[in-house]
Structure formats: C-alpha cells, structure tokens
Amino acid sequence: MATPIKDLRDWIALLEREGELVRVAAEVDPELEITEIVDRTVRAGGPALLFERPKGSTHPLLINQFGTERRMCLAFGVERLDDVGRKVSDVLEMQPPQGLMDKVRGLQKLKSIADSVPQTVRSGPVQEIVLQGDDVDLGLLPVQRCWPGDPAPFITLPAVITRDPRSGDRNVGMYRMQVIDRRTTFMHWQIHKDGRADWLATDGRIPVAVALGLDPVTAYSASAPLPKHVDEFMLAGFLRGAPVELVKGATVDLEVPAHAEIVLEGFVDKDDLGEEGPFGDHTGYYTAAEPFPVFHLTAMTMRREAVYPSIVVGKPPQEDAWLGKATERIFLPAIRATVPEIVDYDLPVAGAFHNCCIVSIRKAFPGHARKVMHAIWGLGMLSLTKCVVVVDAHVDVHDYAQVLFYAGANVDPARDVVLTEGPLDHLDHAPERQFVGGKLGIDATAKWPEEGARPWPEEIEMSPEIRELVDRRWAEYGIQLVPSARNGPIDQTSRSLRQLLRR
C-alpha cells in the first residue's frame, strides 16, 4: 500500500496531482446551489470539487471526494476495492507462518494490527484556533442546505465521537447534524446505532466530539458498521497503515483527531429532544421530522484556514454510493468468516443498500439458501435488509441481468419465496409501522429433489473446443463487435461497478 494520507490537506494535494480535483473560484451558495452542481458532477463521474468561496463563509468546502471508484481506490491506496477486503481477510485468516517468506508476511500483518491502535499525542493542528463560549459560531462554516424541503443547513460528513459510559469503549459514527443556531444542532443517531446506545446508557449527559475534515480513510471509517465494542479509529489505523493520532479535547473528556480540520465539542443531554428534519435522504425521499436529541457546543477548534467537508445524499446514485461499496468489499471477509458458504454479495446502489442484498453461495444441503437468508437477517446492519436474493456460486452477483435471469428461471414463487418479518431501517417509509416489517427472501439457486424439484435441467453452455476454435478464427470472420450501449444512470453505475468488482 502507498504511504498513508496524513490529513485532508494531504488528500486534497493527492487529488490535485492525480487530476481528480477542480477548484471552483466563483462564489457559490451552500444553500441549494452546491447540491445541484454536485448532483450533475457525481452523475457524470466528475471530479472532487473544492469550492473556494462558498457564499457567507471564509472556509472552503470540499465535496465529491469519494464520488468515483478511482478516487475511492486512491483513498485506500489500492488498485481495486477488493484489495482492501483482502487486507482484512489476511488478518482474519492468519495462520502460524511456515517458511521465512511467510514469517516476513506475518510480520507485515502484525504491523498492520499494531498500526490500528490510535496514538495519543500532546498537541495537534486541530487546536490552532480554539473558540469557546460566545465565540462558538456554526455560522462561520459553509454548512449546506441540501434540498428545497430541508428546513435548515445540515452537517453531512461528521465523525461523531462518544464513549460508552459503562465500558469506556470509544465509538465513531457518521450521523447528520441539523443546525439549530450558532451553538446547537440536532444529533441524528438512529435507533440501531452505537452513538445512540452510548447516549441511552448515560444517566444525564454525554460528552460528544465531532471531527470534520479528516483523511479519507478515517472519514470513511465513521460510516463503517462495526460491532459496538470495536473502535472505528482502529479500523481506520489498520486500513491506513498508520495509527490515527489523537489529542485531548479542549473542553470535553474525549480524544479527537489531531489532524482534523475542525472539531466541534459539546454534550447531549438525556431528555433534551426536538423535532429534527425533514431531510432529503439517501432513500430518495424526505425523511419525516421526528424527535432527536440536541447537541450543545462548548467549543469549536480549527486549523488555520480550515477546509469544511460535505456530502450530498439523495436519490441514488450519489457520492455515498462509493462509501457503501467500500463497506460491501471491506466486510466481505468478515461475513465469510461467519457464513463461509457465502462466495460473494452485492448491495445494489439503486436499492439504497439496505433494500436489497444479492448473495451467492456454495450450496451443500437442502434448504441452504434459506439458512443463508436468515444469517443475513441476523448479521449486524445487514439484518435490516428487506429483500435477499440467493444464487448459486457460479452466478456473478454484480451482474444484475444474470441475477434476474436466475431469479426468473430458477424460482417457483409458490415454493422458493420466503416472507417473514423483522427490523427495518429507521428511515424506511414503506412499512405500516416504523422500524419493523416484512422481509422477502428469493431462493434463486438450482433446486434439489429434496427441495421438491423435478429433475433439474442442464444449463446451456457452448463446448470449450468450439469456443477456442471461434476465438482462434475470429479475425477471419471480419465481424466487428462493439459492446451494446444501454443507457440510464443506474445501468451505468451497475456496469461500472461490475467492471470494478469482476475478479
């Protein structure tokens, strides 16, 4: 892996060197205008944008840093996102080393584990400027109002740091923050999230710190669905190949990233709630206003000339598609460690991630597909998946046309569809009751006699000899083939993802 990206500035410089960043010198309004510009840029696979003069603020705004596969790979210092997954599986599947080379490789793996432990340092640039009391003013930042129906500006790319009051374990989560006034915001940690659990475990008040403007891997890690007791900064250090450096907060008993651009410090009280939202969200709809806790700021610390990071979510595909794809790839080894019969899985971007999961399995016994459906419905945040489609090992889960073919050809809806109930995403507006509703499983594997199938027919395949013959003679035929161009943004996304993810 390449040298770790130290901070947001280092990342901006890298993006610029790679021709992946455009500086926008014109004055642009964070109120709606930036959203429309970014929406067009993301859909066109365009560059990261550094708005140097957001209206009403002296802080530049960085957006679309994650908006393409190439930038996501640059962020992680890999050729393909699957390489990040491989780094995880290397450690998960660590065996006692056999020969010398194995020992050297083992040492590299151990280093990556050592790198994962965050390091406390005495001071950091994030505290070059410390604003406290009346000087705290969120109005200094170019916070975006993203969509016309949003009632206020929202901080959209925060790393929210809390500690479990019982165990002391740190948590870092990405929870949007609606600005209420100069010194307060809402804290949108949803019902299934760790930050909320920390808050619910306090008697009265929980200290909270919010880091804005991080190296891309640390920023990503705030969105990663780790088990509650695992510190997201550990994942960041492991994936970066260098520990996350932390300093003591200026006014809270929490440690904050030393190289963040901006840190907001404060607290959330147990019974201090207000109506948050509506907000144009990644569901593609405005999520309804509902009660969420209020975050009171006690300090705002910054680097000099701090850059404010932002992201827009909305109808897919948006920039967050790639944060989700990174999670999909990074967590595959962990999923396979628990459910080893899983070969691969795909969370379609157009399905807003939690709506649909396609999973391929090495089927070994009757009813196996159902076992895997229930495993998915019992696995971390994947448990919120509404629809699970199970296919056989040879099916490419990233090729939606192939998946639909098997879901059509191999499925008897009277026999192969599972309808059950379970927890659903906090933001899902479809179920009759919030948080719980139906689950759909589709078993698109080839069926066995024990599963009530008649003799299963053979799939059509050309013989290898004829394929080779035609390969050999192709030039002779004089036929020029161009891949057919189907259109539509979702098709394009699925195609580019397919190219990326094909092994």
Ligand SMILES: Cc1cc2nc3c(=O)[nH]c(=O)nc-3n(C[C@H](O)[C@H](O)[C@H](O)COP(=O)(O)O)c2cc1C
């Ligand atoms: C751009 C973006 C915005 C998000 N906004 C929220 C949010 O407002 N509330 C929430 O609960 N989760 C939100 N998420 C998802 C969480 O960050 C994700 O579930 C993460 O795992 C939460 O951390 P936790 O598991 O430590 O709670 C967002 C994710 C992304 C990528």
Ligand SMILES: [Mn+2]
């Ligand atoms: Mn967590």
